[in-house]
Amino acid sequence: MWLSRACLRLLIGSDVSEHEEAPLIWLIAGEPSGDLIGARLIEALNQQTGTRFRIAGIGGEAMASAGLKSYFPIADIAVMGLIEVIPKIPRIKRRMRETIAQIREDKPAMVVSIDVPGFCYDVWKGLRGSEIPLIHYVAPTVWAWRPDRAKKFAQELDHLMTLLPFEPPYFERVGLDCAFVGHPVLEGGADKGEGQRFREQYGIPPEDNAICVLPGSRSGELKRLGEVFRQAATTVAEKYPDAVFVFPTVSYLRVQVTELTKNWPGRTVVISSISEKFDAMQACDVAMAASGTVSLELAMARVPHIVAYRMNAFTVQIVKLLHGWNQNFVNLVNILLGREVVPEFIQEKCRGDLIGAYICKLLEDPATCEEQMRSVDSALAMLYPPNGLPSDAAASFVVALLGAQNQTNFDKR
Known part of the structure; x- marks a missing residue:
């Protein structure tokens, strides 16, 4: 009312x-x-x-x-x-x-x-x-x-x-x-990032591909997805050796994320400032992220992306047995639209080679990116x-x- x-x-x-x-x-x-x-x-x-x-x-x-x-x-x-x-x-x-x-x-x-x-x-x-x-x-x-x-x-x-x-x-x-x-994500400011300023500040040339890497905001998520995303990055770096991998993280995980990037292929940029998070997103061409609210933020920032998640297989079976699972998708955009718009790499599909190949596809195919953005706009409109x-x-x-x-x-x- x-x-x-x-x-x-x-x-x-x-x-x-x-x-x-x-x-x-x-x-x-x-x-x-x-x-x-x-x-x-x-x-x-x-x-x-x-x-x-x-x-x-x-x-x-x-x-x-x-x-x-x-x-x-x-x-x-x-x-x-x-x-x-x-x-x-x-x-x-x-x-x-x-x-x-x-x-x-x-x-x-x-x-x-x-x-x-x-x-x-x-x-x-x-x-x-x-x-x-x-x-x-x-x-x-x-x-x-x-x-x-x-x-x-x-x-x-x-x-x-x-x-x-x-x-x-x-x-x-x-x-x-x-x-x-x-949904409060609509007021979070993800659509107001200044990507050009971020690229200038961190010396990322306009012609270089920037990939946003978001393996989660919890230590366990980082451990499970960090290596998978590193393998995906290896696939990307082989094809795009000048690619820059940007890690917007939280302050309490910065040390752990920095340690992860030591063996990362290509150049990396790690930031943990809340004020820079959305600038970093909008500076990137594509993203790979842990499934969660961050996918909505990437949608608001208009960054084509995939989501991934991996849990202990035994834990997944116990959850399904005790509580059930009533959805075909885990990503909220896909749930809202009833179809897979944001590619999901979950459990056995959560593999570096598959994710890396799809990230390369996004970098190579503007039409695929544009279609994802048109669809996520429809999903975001439902959240108002x-x-x-x-x-x-x-x-x-x-x-x-x-x-x-x-x-x-x-x-x-």
Whole structure:
């Protein structure tokens, strides 16, 4: 639902007298991606309401810049991987109990949790009986695996905001109010990189082919894909000896990525600055990447690419046996379009010779690149909400809920 700014302010502010505090929104973000989503949500709420609300909760640097004072560091709960999480369980459980107690004490108008469903699910259970409305932002991928999670979410939540247009029906059919608000990658800036400046800065001539290499943002991914991509690069370098391989990575993996490039064929450029990431992408002619959100960023940057992924075969079989897998593709562009537009090199197809050959094809065949770009444009268009940007849509949804809540409270007086 979209409302004028004046109407939005009226909804939130009309019932707040000079002796009453503005409504409190309690936010929870448990990892960097959610922190960025939360920051944009806060900024959009400020723009739409004239700051007629208060915020509290848990977030990182981005949300702090937007005005949130986090109750504890986001790093306390931002742990990924089974082995990594085991020694942190006592701390995570303690932070969970503290979060529940603080929310009950603060009595917010609503709680908006962002992603990290494992942590948030226990918080929701801890708030049973509090009558505090619970809204979650970023749906679990029930359309791919573990569809039973939809019912579990519906039992605890009041509302859900999804990033993908096909997600609401999975939750609405089990009674959870749901709204598609768009994908945050659309606001990430991947379409605003300055490729020419990057090439000039790092001495990459316009006539030289630049290949963006993105083997993942986790150490395990890097280990699994690093050697495969090196083999692919060998194939490319044999045909294009002047090719430059550009590695946009994250600061905590820079040493590991730099070590990987020591035996790399051809020239390499490693950068770990967030501000340079999209410049690096747009400077490149093609890319090979680990399957994930980075594929959407490459699509936004208009870089033809392939995606690859390899997991332990036994792990894959266990996941399929216990939870199933309901998709023909792993890449979101391909899932949205129902066909393979971005080539997928997964499991047994995740081979350096196959990937290298396809990268060479992209470098040699502009028509193939143009066709991929036309198709990804169609997929990206599906990720926009009906009006405006995703953060605007999410903020409007939250404000409408606040307005409905205020009206209900007013009617009870």
